[in-house]
Amino acid sequence: MGNTTIYDVAGAAGVSLATVSRVLNNPEKVKEETRQRVLKVIKELGYRPNVIARGLASRKTTTVGIVISDVTRASVSEMLGGIGDIAQNYKYSVKLFSIREDMDVNDILQDVVAEQLDGVLYLNDELSEKSVEEVRRIFVDNQIPYVLANVVSDDPSVPMVCIDYEKAGYEITKVMIDDNRKDIYLLSTARRYSVNDKKEAGYTKAMLEAGLEPKIFRTSGDTHVNRQHFATFFKDKKIDAAIGVRDSIAVSFMNIARDNGIKVPENLAVAGFQNTKYALLSRPNLTSIDVPVYDIGAVSMRLLTKLMNSKDVDNIRISLPHYIVKRDSTRNK
Amino acid sequence: MGNTTIYDVAGAAGVSLATVSRVLNNPEKVKEETRQRVLKVIKELGYRPNVIARGLASRKTTTVGIVISDVTRASVSEMLGGIGDIAQNYKYSVKLFSIREDMDVNDILQDVVAEQLDGVLYLNDELSEKSVEEVRRIFVDNQIPYVLANVVSDDPSVPMVCIDYEKAGYEITKVMIDDNRKDIYLLSTARRYSVNDKKEAGYTKAMLEAGLEPKIFRTSGDTHVNRQHFATFFKDKKIDAAIGVRDSIAVSFMNIARDNGIKVPENLAVAGFQNTKYALLSRPNLTSIDVPVYDIGAVSMRLLTKLMNSKDVDNIRISLPHYIVKRDSTRNK
């Protein structure tokens, strides 16, 4: 009952344990007849190899680590979905490591290393370029294959799967510009990190090209805090368009604008990033950049499996396509 | 670099590997002086025990499995947060197992068993009472401690952490009744499962007590599909209150009602379950039952650690408190 070992199988099948092991790992090396006999016994006894013992002996755990800073974010769970599906296809298990604010990233990563994982997926869009470098070093030093998922790094030696956030930022700003908006704000986060830096870069580029002044307003990611911040806007600022770096920021901004009697999209166009459920449940529906989060998870996991099997990987930096979903919060011609 | 073994430490400290192991696992059995010396070497060498080898030798993996059917659900990620925090406190690692629709639950659970986990948390609110029984059997047969998180089971031998969904259903219905609503609908899911069965039971009880006719409308969990379903409502049905078994259902219902010119809360009161971000970002803000999802995760994990250490656990069935957050989608006196 759950504790059948390879010895039991060997005994019952009248072979050595080495043969049983081969049937499991290199079936082609075992004579058809023997193999069938062993397989039959395995089934009868309901034998499942102890993955721990296997891990120790083979030095492979068929387990990958997922490092996350904030499990709570909507995008994370979808990414986990993509990762999980592909991991299951390739028979990998998934172990979760969450980084809490009060913890040292290096320390966690050392734990991750001690876990004898075959590879690691690092999901965290709130990483600065400098932190990325530290992370890279730890994995390289320990020779652990890794992939950054939905994190941007300019270092060409860093394997990553992402969308082109700069381009996305540029495009959504162009939508506003083409609609003749002049005072276009980017609502970004107070804390700087690489992904949002890219969005800001794209936004700024589009604004400058159009001869407009870029206006980045930094706010908290917390919807409650935002209410206060945003309230000031409609007293003293000229504004006819706003782009939130997250849907939740965009929606709460839009709600507050409407509370202040501003018409969306007539007087104010609003757009977000990520195309989450929030975008669909808001009124008016929110125009948003669709980020294929599930795919980012799935593709990173697939890239990681390649890296783990050290196949010659042609492209370790994958940029997935995004697109703009236009809805009622912007004026669409 | 990363592959220092216990032998290296023993050699450098001039002791046997048994002593090193004791320093790590039973420090009180080692003389202060020796212990310090070993500890120093461990630090210098950056030694971290190989968890796999430890797992094989001790037959404990300090890893718990989390079985989930749909990672994508908002509640799941928050629950993961609670689980992760407590797991980290107790030094447990967390391994994720997601069940896809096309998979056999038993098969997955057999895998889970083969993983040599110290315990399992089963998070899935879409389990019928019958499925719960199967799940229970597998764990009991294999003597693996387990806890159901946010799943309801009437079997008193099943460890679980949940809120009293029946009571919650009753209370929110009472809110509507006390506001003199007569045609109160419960918007539930097409697929039946224990948690929603409880909500329905509470709703039905309150309605019958008040001499009103219970009206349960079953719909898809998918917001897109709902739109069609819901549209029919405002043509032929009398309705002045609606309770969605999920916030997302409630919000999309509310949106469609407003599109049909119905005033919320004047002509229609709406409430949801779970008090997610949707409830806050909707207009009007949604009245909702606050389910302490993070706590459910944390408490289940704590209960599981008790079970794994087979302390005499006094209460294996924990009901966490919920409360109603009244907002603008209901009329509040």
Add this chain to the structure above:
DNA sequence: CTGAAAGCGCTTACAG
């Protein structure tokens, strides 16, 4: 308080 030795359940060269 410490060490020598067996054992956890596998994999994998090495022979044959």
Add this chain to the structure above:
DNA sequence: CTGAAAGCGCTTACAG
């Protein structure tokens, strides 16, 4: 194609 044996890196009685 198959078996005997060593080894993966630890833990844990058992002696002393």
